Amino acid sequence: MKRYSFFLLLGLFILTLAIGFGSVLASPVPAPDQQISVLHPNFILLDADGVNVLDSGKSVSTMRTCGQCHNTEFIASHAFHSDLGLSDYEISTESWNSSRGLFGEWEPLTYRFLTQNGDERLDLSTAEWLMLYGDRVVGGGPATTSRDGKALTDLPMSRNNPETALLNEDGSASIWDWNKSGTMEMNCFLCHLETPNTRARYEAIRAGQFGSANTATLLGLNIVSKSSEGWVWNTSAFNENDELKSEIIGIQDPTNANCATCHGEVHSDSEQALTVNACDLNYPQTATTGQVIAAQKINESGINLSDKQTLNRSWDVHAERQLQCTDCHFSPNNPAHALEIQGSSPSHLLYDPRKLNINEYLERPDHNFARGASAQFNVAPEFKSTMRRCESCHDTNKSHAGWLPYNDRHMQVIACETCHIPKMFAPAYSTMDWTVLQLDGSARTECRGIEGDNTTTDLVTGFQPVLMQRTDIVDGKTLLAPYNLITSFFWVYEDGFGNLRPIRHADLEAVYLDNDGYAADILSAFDTDSNGKLTENELVLDTAAKQDLIAGKFKALGLKNVRIYGQVQPYSINHNVVDNKYATRDCEVCHNSESRVTTPLLLSDSAPLGITPEFVAGVNVTATGGIINKDGSLYYNPVNENDKTYIFGHNRNAWIDWFGALLFLGTIVGVAGHGTVRYITARRQRGRAVETKSVYMYEAYERFWHWLQTIAIVVLLLTGLVIHRPDLFSAFSFRNIVVIHNVLAALLAINALISILWHVISGEIQQYIPHPYGFIDQMIAQAKYYIQGIFNHQPHPFHKSKERKFNPLQMVTYIGLLGVLLPLQGITGMMMWLVQKVPSIQTWFGGLPFLAPMHTLMAWLFASFIVGHVYLTTTGATPLEAIRGMVTGYEEVEVHE
């Protein structure tokens, strides 16, 4: 008896263990964590007919189930994630895009064209579109509804309708029965479960079992399992009221991991080393921009980055500081975030406290989440720029105070991201070349930021985004912002109705491939080393012969007007922000002959011959630069002058610099020649003494004013030169030189104003005002003196006295200098400074691109004047007498009878 019970117990024990292990291995139970809402009640799972799934055994209907409390109709109709462009689906003869979302917008990265009703050839039918993009389609919208708003299940079935057809491998079309496959409702579980089974869901979608995709999301959570009969609901997950226990399903606010499912690489566990695949379209955001959302320090990741040890900063400072995706991309009617409906408040009202209460919000949460204005996502453009931007949270005046000169001006032209996302460290696509086909049916691709293709074994270098003009949708401001550019090349043809269409993938395969290898004529045309294989280098349409061959083969397939099309799509980079410590801070990065602003970006290493791609239209990014071809490689070359910006130290007007330099050198040569002749003649006439007397020529204030002005102008010229050519004077701190320049300019202006007052009050102003009568003659006389008399040691034609210090030529020069040149220089300088405070100045006479070169020109004139002026001081009674006079006040002047 005892023995029996022992064995019985042992058996039971082993059985329990086995079941325990089995269930642990088969289905990991999610550990509930604090994210999971403790508020969420238990709830009944309903099928599409509104019957408890425990009774019906059918697939769960999220719309019905969640709709018991939440207004799922409202949510689905306020969710661009669900809509994906269906609501603005419209066929146009001008564009091959039939919408602005994933459903209808041509996407050359994945390269399948959603066939429009009436197209000649069937490419992607609705069903296949869903199978192809299923892991990024949340359901609802085009997954349940036809293009004209009917339920997909109600459509009359026809193989000629792309909504109810499917392209077979042999090129024929078959009918797709939506009633058999079911349609895919908006899948609430996908974003609101801690561990949705995305893999099982995608497998169901791939298999065309759209109706079971949402239920598949629950597989492995101990709620439901699959048998040959259908779904088997696990009753232990339900309570006595047949309600699913809330703690088992774990409903929560969407976490970063939920968003990552579709968007890109998100890494929340800093203890685990982050790794990414290079250019992996399963992580679209990372593959297209290199953005990685992770708090981990870059040098603690598992990526083989060059200079990795120095990268002691997190991938994204906002992730590091524990911001969630939903903190910025929130539901616009979430009372916690309380986004004001733009323009709807009276202007006197700073804050409107009337918000939804939490119950109202939970019933009808708006799922048109706040978002930026990226260049790559165009669905529901009316919701672009609804999120708070950097400056909504950060006060740039405070954060840049004390070190960034011209803060306001920088903010007027540069987006925060430009300096605060200086570099991307994950690789991203640069080129997607579908004009050729690899053996596995994929395109020839190029990936930037990596030397090779494996981020753990090849060297990852990262890349600098290119800066382009981004126009804000709300305030219309245009700022320089960072982008990645992906260039795609593909063949297009004109179909029987004259519509331009990308050539179908099936036709590409027909042209390039033959059974499991390349077609013989393709091999002989491309295989330059004749080894029977096509490497990536060989697989490029770099000759007209190759292009003709392919075009000819397309023609043979009945495709008309075949040609290669190239397009450049900018991808906005807004994540991977770094804090002040790692942001671009050196002025010289931009203010230099090699400026960050105009750094070109390689578009494509080897582009098809003769194809210059075009930037996609209809986005808020303007490419003001040009695409250049250098040895078969294409570059985008930004040209900042086209943006009406003038970057000190980078932009220069060569004509002005040449003119100024010649003038300056000419003056030096002139005075040197004049001085030499004077010296020679003076030696010949040595001994002819001139009678002089000492005169108190300059009052203390005059001398003070003069020398202050002298020092200020000289320092201004020198500092101006550094600002103009920082590349030649890199020893100086650009920032400090700018400050010194500004301070001295202010001093010079104050000095000039006070001196005008003094001259007017003391009447000394008269010194500068010529008496018109005979003035021309007097000028000629003075000029003749400089040309002839001075060499013959003749006396000065005009007597210099305290009352009349200036000869006629001096008067004219000083009027020009002090009355015209100095004020003009001051005004242009002041306006350049004021641009940041009064942005409208930028629109006056061409703004900085006009003001700055003018300022430079006048600086050259000043420099030349100083040379002449200093030389002419030596023409007094003795060479140094005039300078002595300006220093001490007393000057020996010639005695004239």
Place this chain on the structure above:
Amino acid sequence: MKKRFPFWTVGLLGILLLILVPVLYFLPRPQSKTNPADFIPEKPVHVDHKDIINGEFKTGPDVTRACLECHEDAAAQVMKTTHWTWESKEFDVPWRDEPVTIGKANQINNFCISAQGNQKKCMSCHAGYGWEENKAYDYTKAENVDCLACHADMGTYGKGNYGNPAEGVDLLASAQSVRAPNRENCGKCHFDGGGGNGVKHGDLDEGLYFPQENLDIHMGGEKNMQCIDCHWTKDHQVLGRMLADNYTIDPKEQVSCEQCHIDQQHKDERVNTHLSAVACQTCHVPALALEDPTKVYWDWSQAGQEGREDDHFTYLKIKGEFVYEKNFAPTYLWFNGNNEYRYILGDPLGEDGITYINKPAGSMEDKTAKIFPFKLHVAKQPYDVGNNYLLAPITAGEDGYWTIFNWDTAFELAQTRMGLAYSGQYDFTTTYMYWPTTHMVQPADNALQCDSCHGENGRMDWEALGYPGDPIKWGGR
């Protein structure tokens, strides 16, 4: 009268001033900061004692007498320190009527438990000679001060039984090698406390003899700092107090980061907002026992098993079972620098099954307290069932537990040697001892970052600390 300077020079000076003053005013300037390295004490020039000291030294005190010939006050100074007394000043504690003192001389810990009665071995870390069991130690005998322990080149000197020089030490060579103490002098006891490398502290181990920068930025960094560069020493009074051997500690007697890092704010304002609640050590000592493991658990009740194989890191017959850990996150508590409680021999056991050897003081409400990292050492150690207090076994020596493995004898011996009454019934109970961690400071790059504490994977138990939840959402204090 001829002016010394012509008038125009005054004008020129005025002009230059007029230009320079505003330029300097407006020039962006880096915030002036004190350089922490300026506070490293300057050491007196080393005097080589090779030619000064000669003669024949038979015993330690012989050497000390020679030292005192020139350094007359040295012994008197040392004798005022706890390195000599092994006992704190008197504290009034709320749970006792009489003032108490704390130290190895009269109290216990939860490692080897008691130095009292085990002088033979334990005194190898006493800065004196000849402290024996069963004999009252003469604290006034200057010649018993061990100068060599701190001043000799540790390649020449070592201590043996009862704190006397180890056998075979060439005392003359040791005496001739004297100099300012370096890491090896301090490390001999402070790195190996608890009976081996890194056992006790978790932030002090033999790795600090030749540390890399990544082990300790101070000692392994470019300044190659010595212990006394922070533990400023004057007249043999070493700055810094050991928490467990005190009840309250006057901040003036404690080493702090701020004694060198004065007004050094972080560049990041967000980081600075932490400073009112988070100690420097919390972020800058992110992990304990970085390279050499430290003991975190010691179960005395498993000691004495016949036939079980000894292993330094898991089991020793004489000591019981252990758990060592390496590179792990500290335990975080509010800490104002004092103890809230320190077990005094004779105190009853804790009521919730845990007896605290020491319990750091501080709470969220205490404005002087900051969140501070500790190494928590948990032990199962013997207590007197009849008297409900912790026992202090005699382990070393002839009849000690380590020789005959008899607990009763060990406690009875203690009763005779220390006067700790033993009822004849013992058992084992759980004790906690907290060790503040402040060494092995990491380069700034290795400091904790936001997500180390905040968010899903954070290491802080916010609610245990008294917060309603993660302060990133719920707000700080």
